[in-house]
Amino acid sequence: MGLVTGTCFAETGNHVVCVDINAEKVRMMRSGKVPIYEPHLDVIFERNIRQGRLHFTTDLKEAVDHAEIIFLALPTPPGEDGSADLSYVLKAAGDIGRLLKRYTVLVDKSTVPVGTAEKVHAEVAKYAQVEFDVVSNPEFLREGFAVDDFLKPDRVVVGTSSERARKLMEDLYKPFVRQGNPIIFMDERSAELTKYAANAFLAAKITFMNEIANFCEAVGADVDKVRIGMGTDSRIGKRFLFPGIGYGGSCFPKDVQALAKSGAEAGYEFRIINSVMEVNERQKTALMPKIIDYYGGDIKGRHFALWGLAFKPDTDDIREAPALYMIEALTKAGATVTAFDPEAMGNVEKLIGDKIAYAKDEYAALQGADALIICTEWALFRTPDFGRLEQALKEKTVFDGRNLYELDEMTGHGFHYVSIGRNVVTAAHSPAHTRTANA
Numbered sequence: 310m311g312l313v314t315g316t317c318f319a320e321t322g323n324h325v326v327c328v329d330i331n332a333e334k335v336r337m338m339r340s341g342k343v344p345i346y347e348p349h350l351d352v353i354f355e356r357n358i359r360q361g362r363l364h365f366t367t368d369l370k371e372a373v374d375h376a377e378i379i380f381l382a383l384p385t386p387p388g389e390d391g392s393a394d395l396s397y398v399l400k401a402a403g404d405i406g407r408l409l410k411r412y413t414v415l416v417d418k419s420t421v422p423v424g425t426a427e428k429v430h431a432e433v434a435k436y437a438q439v440e441f442d443v444v445s446n447p448e449f450l451r452e453g454f455a456v457d458d459f460l461k462p463d464r465v466v467v468g469t470s471s472e473r474a475r476k477l478m479e480d481l482y483k484p485f486v487r488q489g490n491p492i493i494f495m496d497e498r499s500a501e502l503t504k505y506a507a508n509a510f511l512a513a514k515i516t517f518m519n520e521i522a523n524f525c526e527a528v529g530a531d532v533d534k535v536r537i538g539m540g541t542d543s544r545i546g547k548r549f550l551f552p553g554i555g556y557g558g559s560c561f562p563k564d565v566q567a568l569a570k571s572g573a574e575a576g577y578e579f580r581i582i583n584s585v586m587e588v589n590e591r592q593k594t595a596l597m598p599k600i601i602d603y604y605g606g607d608i609k610g611r612h613f614a615l616w617g618l619a620f621k622p623d624t625d626d627i628r629e630a631p632a633l634y635m636i637e638a639l640t641k642a643g644a645t646v647t648a649f650d651p652e653a654m655g656n657v658e659k660l661i662g663d664k665i666a667y668a669k670d671e672y673a674a675l676q677g678a679d680a681l682i683i684c685t686e687w688a689l690f691r692t693p694d695f696g697r698l699e700q701a702l703k704e705k706t707v708f709d710g711r712n713l714y715e716l717d718e719m720t721g722h723g724f725h726y727v728s729i730g731r732n733v734v735t736a737a738h739s740p741a742h743t744r745t746a747n748a
């Protein structure tokens with residue numbers, strides 16, 4: 310988030326110094342390499358470095374010395390009890406406080422619980438000899454669309470009680486809202502909560518649909534029909550209604566948990582949020598009972614091809630990815646897995662090594678597998694060559710956690726097809742289990 314923020318601010322003509330304690334990352338960026346996969350970031354990253362507006366350092370002093378505005382884009386991971394761990398943010402605040410030489414605005418861009426701006430203010434004030442303001446400016450960009458989202462935000466939320474800081478933030482963000490989208494000013498606490506409320510609402514919307522999908526399976530309805538029927542109501546909207554094997558990523562799980570924890574700390578029990586977490590936890594392995602059932606209660610010795618490791622398409626981020634939960638469940642049950650993901654295999658290999666095998670492309674992953682399991686809806690997987698699937702798989706069986714294919718399309722191709730919230734289909738002329746290996 311910090312790199313996208315810094316690069317996009319450079320793109321509108323600002324001079325930006327990005328600071329990171331990870332020397333390897335800084336070395337990479339200095340040599341002109343973007344350390345994450347994020348569409349379109351490379352182009353503006355290179356341009357702004359070339360034009361001298363974007364710099365990287367591990368030296369906080371070098372960056373603070375010339376800064377008018379300092380963005381804190383630090384990690385806020387879940388602490389042991391699920392609340393947001395503010396140690397990175399508060400440590401940096403203290404370090405910055407010692408270095409300030411003139412009026413500066415510190416901006417909390419990390420996702421932080423209500424009251425953090427006051428904590429950051431107190432931490433900086435312990436050391437600062439000059440005037441400063443602390444502003445809350447939560448970030449709503451989505452991984453995979455981060456650059457577009459940052460350059461053309463639906464809205465910018467700024468929490469501040471300082472007129473001076475408000476003016477600086479308004480000038481900074483004006484170039485991004487020329488189409489008329491609002492910069493919404495409010496108090497710091499409301500700004501902090503806006504981010505959590507937005508993420509929790511979206512996580513609840515996904516989870517609600519997953520429950521409807523599970524119920525569809527119980528009563529023989531088709532969730533994709535229900536989704537379209539619901540989504541055309543403008544009060545509901547078409548987006549975020551796709552059922553699947555749960556939400557993951559670095560934001561929704563941690564933010565939903567942190568909001569529940571903030572609620573508990575304030576003596577408020579968030580019942581909806583608690584249910585969202587519980588249902589999502591179950592949903593991540595919702596395919597498992599279906600797989601085990603299909604193989605008569607035992608998948609020991611079975612081998613599966615798995616498409617998609619990233620928590621969603623167009624990113625190499627695997628934090629809290631449902632695919633990892635599937636891999637854990639499959640291998641624990643005695644199965645083996647060969648996976649393919651266009652961007653995330655390196656990160657998975659770093660995390661779990663040779664617990665699974667990695668394929669060079671989506672078709673190589675299928676070789677000799679009993680069935681294909683789909684965990685992430687990369688566009689690449691949407692229109693596969695079904696003939697190659699048939700050749701490589703032992704059986705024409707697909708377990709799809711993202712509902713990528715039409716049911717009649719799959720029966721047409723002669724597949725046994727299990728998805729989320731829809732009927733299981735089996736081609737009439739090719740019932741499950743009738744094909745033998747290499748047949």
Ligand SMILES: NC(=O)c1ccc[n+]([C@@H]2O[C@H](COP(=O)([O-])OP(=O)(O)OC[C@H]3O[C@@H](n4cnc5c(N)ncnc54)[C@H](O)[C@@H]3O)[C@@H](O)[C@H]2O)c1
Nearest residue numbers: 310311328329330331382383384385419420448450452559
């Ligand atoms: N990833 C997103 O899509 C997204 C979107 C909106 C908000 N956020 C929020 O932004 C924050 C950061 O998330 P992220 O996904 O970018 O995390 P990240 O882990 O990818 O990046 C954080 C960076 O901070 C660096 N860092 C740690 N301690 C440091 C220090 N003392 N000084 C300098 N650098 C330090 C780390 O080395 C790392 O490169 C979180 O609060 C997250 O909730 C993220």
